[in-house]
Amino acid sequence: xxxxxQLDSQVxxxxxxxxxxxxxxxxxxxVYLFWYVQYPNQGLQLxxxxxxxxxxxxxxxxxxxxxNKSQTSFHLRKPSVHISDTAEYFCAVSEExxxxxxxVFGAGTIxxxxx
Amino acid sequence: SQTIxxxxxxxxxxxxxxxxxxxxxxxxxxxxxxxYRQAAGRGLQLLFYSVGIGQxxxxxxxxxxxxxxQDRQFILSSKKxxxxxxxxxxxxxxxxxxSPLHFGNGTRLTVT
Numbered sequence: 001x002x003x004x005x006q007l008d009s010q011v012x013x014x015x016x017x018x019x020x021x022x023x024x025x026x027x028x029x030x031v032y033l034f035w036y037v038q039y040p041n042q043g044l045q046l047x048x049x050x051x052x053x054x055x056x057x058x059x060x061x062x063x064x065x066x067x068n069k070s071q072t073s074f075h076l077r078k079p080s081v082h083i084s085d086t087a088e089y090f091c092a093v094s095e096e097x098x099x100x101x102x103x104v105f106g107a108g109t110i111x112x113x114x115x
Numbered sequence: 116s117q118t119i120x121x122x123x124x125x126x127x128x129x130x131x132x133x134x135x136x137x138x139x140x141x142x143x144x145x146x147x148x149x150x151y152r153q154a155a156g157r158g159l160q161l162l163f164y165s166v167g168i169g170q171x172x173x174x175x176x177x178x179x180x181x182x183x184x185q186d187r188q189f190i191l192s193s194k195k196x197x198x199x200x201x202x203x204x205x206x207x208x209x210x211x212x213x214s215p216l217h218f219g220n221g222t223r224l225t226v227t
Contacts, residue, residue, distance in 0.1 A: 041223065
């Protein structure tokens with residue numbers, strides 16, 4: 001079974017500083033990876049996804065993640081964070097299933113952006 | 116466009132009482148449907164998933180059950196709630212093997 005490890009439970013950072021949220025997954029022949037963001041008392045919103053092709057994927061709000069097969073990692077980065085980026089971030093990997101996707105999630109990383 | 120609705124948003128129930136949480140999806144046909152539970156600091160745990168009407172698969176043994184009476188309706192139930200059933204319950208839908216999942220806004224359940 002797939003597993004996901006998010007190495008940091010909380011990451012405090014000052015506004016306009018860069019940030020990296022780390023994610024490692026268990027290896028598999030083929031893998032689909034996702035980052036979701038959750039604001040307080042809300043559901044999860046898809047931030048970005050890696051399915052195939054370019055190993056660097058970007059979101060519309062400045063986040064990017066790089067798929068590294070040799071290190072089985074999918075770290076999320078942003079060069080300059082805003083207060084509004086404060087949220088919990090979840091990394092997820094797809095579990096192979098003939099009918100579709102079952103996502104296995106990491107424990108989450110709370111990003112706290114301070115002014 | 117597709118939308119997913121969950122209700123209620125919050126719920127406080129006593130131990131031993133029944134539970135019914137409902138989720139509906141609009142704008143798509145024959146979606147895969149999922150119930151996840153989120154406990155504080157523990158990420159999301161897949162509870163149930165369904166590929167069609169009347170078909171339910173359970174990921175973990177527990178005090179809960181799920182049903183899919185219609186194509187786009189997914190219900191999470193319990194006959195008698197336990198304190199350990201407290202948490203944030205999220206419904207999601209998806210299609211295909213490479214499709215991301217789309218989540219509802221969740222139900223926060225507190226069992227007292």
